[in-house]
Amino acid sequence: MLRKNVLVVLVFLPLLATAPDAQPDGESCAPATCGNLTIKYPFWLRGRQPAHCGHPTFAVTCDDATPPILNDSYLRVLAIHYGNSSVVAFYASLVGGPPCLATRFNMSSTLALSLLAISRANSELLLCANCTRTPPAGAGAVAVNCTGFRGGGEWFLSLNPMYDPGGPALAEETMGCRYSVVPVMPGSELRSVRDYAGLVRRGFLLEWTVPGDCDACSASGGQCRYDVGAMAFRCFCPGGRLQPATCGEFVKAMQFFLLVDQHAG
């Protein structure tokens, strides 16, 4: 029985070795951990795993002192939800400073990571700067003292439960402000200016879409990979073969041979 198994494997070996883009791999892309996060495709740990373990945009730099950095940007990752392809991250540049600094913040220009979009499930924090009018009482706006910062007028913070990617047209129309939008977690509440630091630090939701069907590859018995040279998704199949989508026919053939072998034994 044992000899027969060895024979089957030997028959397969030359086939595998001729796979054109075969590469040494093995267990090097096994899920890794960084703090309390599990890092697996499309994420990968820069410096600890080879680049083909994940997509370039989802390079995570693990620095034990602070939440990990995403793709060398200002984004720091607090949680990764693989089930619904979303990430909770915060902007390091906003944390620790006064709300007045958020005027420098422009989400659409800062977030050049095209495969990650700010989730519409978020709420949004509006920093209304240089306002020409005082917001009506009951609008939920809290005054911020930004004396000494660029722009005059009055400054306010308010919270909109719905994140609006088109920008806060209402705030502009009703208060005549320059505004900045900072996404915050769904269900956030703003009672006073003191809540700002905590809201920014809790982060916001981002949703990712990456080329390739990782679930289908995994279901076919493969592991998800990224071919850095070809800039394309690959499915790493048993025996070391890289396929464009799933292990499909190859795994079926393996199972067939094993079945034949069992019956023969």
Ligand SMILES: *[C@@H]1O[C@H](CO)[C@@H](O)[C@H](O)[C@H]1NC(C)=O
């Ligand atoms: C994971 O660690 C971060 C700090 O690095 C913390 O903010 C977060 O709450 C932790 N999450 C869980 C689920 O423990």
Ligand SMILES: *[C@@H]1O[C@H](CO)[C@@H](O)[C@H](O)[C@H]1NC(C)=O
């Ligand atoms: C994804 O699921 C997690 C946990 O179930 C949840 O907290 C998060 O809000 C979800 N993400 C989105 C974008 O709805």
Ligand SMILES: *[C@@H]1O[C@H](CO)[C@@H](O)[C@H](O)[C@H]1NC(C)=O
């Ligand atoms: C943010 O940046 C985008 C693109 O760079 C620009 O079109 C938009 O006007 C900016 N918004 C603000 C509020 O500065």
Ligand SMILES: *[C@@H]1O[C@H](CO)[C@@H](O)[C@H](O)[C@H]1NC(C)=O
């Ligand atoms: C990752 O970050 C770099 C800059 O650090 C940027 O040039 C690149 O576009 C980012 N990757 C993607 C795919 O957005």
Ligand SMILES: *[C@@H]1O[C@H](CO)[C@@H](O)[C@H](O)[C@H]1NC(C)=O
């Ligand atoms: C606003 O801050 C400035 C400088 O920090 C201070 O001089 C001023 O008294 C503050 N104004 C109010 C209304 O608290």
Ligand SMILES: *[C@@H]1O[C@H](CO)[C@@H](O)[C@H](O)[C@H]1NC(C)=O
């Ligand atoms: C602030 O508002 C005043 C008018 O109230 C205007 O003259 C000034 O240019 C504005 N500053 C900025 C930076 O928008």
